[in-house]
Each structure stands twice: as C-alpha cells, then as structure tokens.
Amino acid sequence: MQINVAQLLKEPVGSKRSYRMDELAGENNENHVEGEVNLTRTNRGILVTSELTADIKGSCSRCLGPACVRTTLRFEDEYYPIIDISSGAPLKVEPDAFSIDNNHILDLDEAIRQDIVMATPTKLLCKTDCPGICPVCGQEFARGDCGHGNKPHDHRWDKLAELRKESRV
Ligand SMILES: [Zn+2]
Numbered sequence: 001m002q003i004n005v006a007q008l009l010k011e012p013v014g015s016k017r018s019y020r021m022d023e024l025a026g027e028n029n030e031n032h033v034e035g036e037v038n039l040t041r042t043n044r045g046i047l048v049t050s051e052l053t054a055d056i057k058g059s060c061s062r063c064l065g066p067a068c069v070r071t072t073l074r075f076e077d078e079y080y081p082i083i084d085i086s087s088g089a090p091l092k093v094e095p096d097a098f099s100i101d102n103n104h105i106l107d108l109d110e111a112i113r114q115d116i117v118m119a120t121p122t123k124l125l126c127k128t129d130c131p132g133i134c135p136v137c138g139q140e141f142a143r144g145d146c147g148h149g150n151k152p153h154d155h156r157w158d159k160l161a162e163l164r165k166e167s168r169v
C-alpha cells in the first residue's frame with residue numbers, strides 16, 4: 001500500500017488520517033491483507049499504527065496440500081521524509097529507518113512483507129487435525145487406507161514425545 005502524505009506532512013503535529021487497506025501484499029503479492037491504517041503527523045515524520053488481518057499461504061507440513069492461516073499484523077512504525085516538504089531540502093534519515101520518498105509517498109509494502117515473513121509459522125497445517133500422508137505412497141490419510149499399513153500419526157502426543165526427548169538429554 002502506498003499513500004501520498006504530502007498534505008499530511010504540511011499539517012501540524014498530531015494531525016491524523018485513516019485509510020482502509022484491502023489488497024494483495026507480501027512476497028509475490030499472494031497474501032490478502034486488510035484492515036485500517038492510521039497515520040499521525042509527528043514532529044519528525046509520520047507514525048503509522050495499524051492492525052491488519054493477513055492470510056498466510058503455504059504448504060501443509062503434513063500432507064503438503066495448500067494451507068492458509070489468518071494472522072494479525074500490528075504496526076507501530078515511524079516513517080521519515082527524505083526531503084523537507086516546504087523547502088525541498090534533503091533531510092538526514094537513518095539508513096535502516098522507514099522513509100518517505102521524494103514524491104512524498106509512504107510505502108507500507110516493505111513493512112508488511114517483513115511482518116508476514118515473521119508471522120509465518122515454521123509449520124503450516126491445512127487444518128489443525130490434518131492426518132498427513134502415507135510415507136510409502138503419498139496418499140492422504142484423509143482419503144482412506146491405502147493398504148500400506150501406515151496409520152495416521154496421532155499428533156496429540158507430539159508434545160509429550162518432545163518432552164520425553166528433551167528429558168532424555
Ligand atoms: Zn494437511
């Protein structure tokens with residue numbers, strides 16, 4: 001999401017704007033992100049506060065089918081203009097700070113992309129009780145017995161197994 005903040009930069013500290021976001025964002029634009037984005041003029045820049053809902057997509061770690069989880073991204077980031085809005089003079093901005101470009105565009109995409117990466121669980125599941133696939137033929141257990149004698153792994157005991165493993169060390 002890109003917002004032209006030229007007008008807001010000209011307003012006094014404390015001035016606010018709200019925007020409704022509903023678009024595809026993230027890596028490859030595959031995450032549907034929606035929610036409200038609030039901008040507040042600060043003495044050095046613009047504070048962005050936001051609570052967005054994002055769909056995170058990937059492969060189920062048990063059956064490798066498509067998986068999608070919904071997560072909440074919370075932002076509180078200050079963006080600094082790289083040029084002064086009234087004089088056009090260049091302003092000093094820390095290299096790792098979020099900046100507002102010389103066309104006064106505040107670009108939220110990078111922050112959203114980073115947050116989606118951080119919010120992505122290492123193990124996605126298509127559904128919490130996904131039974132997984134047969135390690136021999138790859139058939140989903142949900143589709144029935146493939147005849148290889150493999151039973152769906154009972155994930156309710158995973159935590160206990162992990163604890164046992166840890167206590168043995
Ligand atoms: Zn699955």
Ligand SMILES: [Zn+2]
Pocket residue numbers: 134135136137138139146147148
């Ligand atoms: Zn099988």
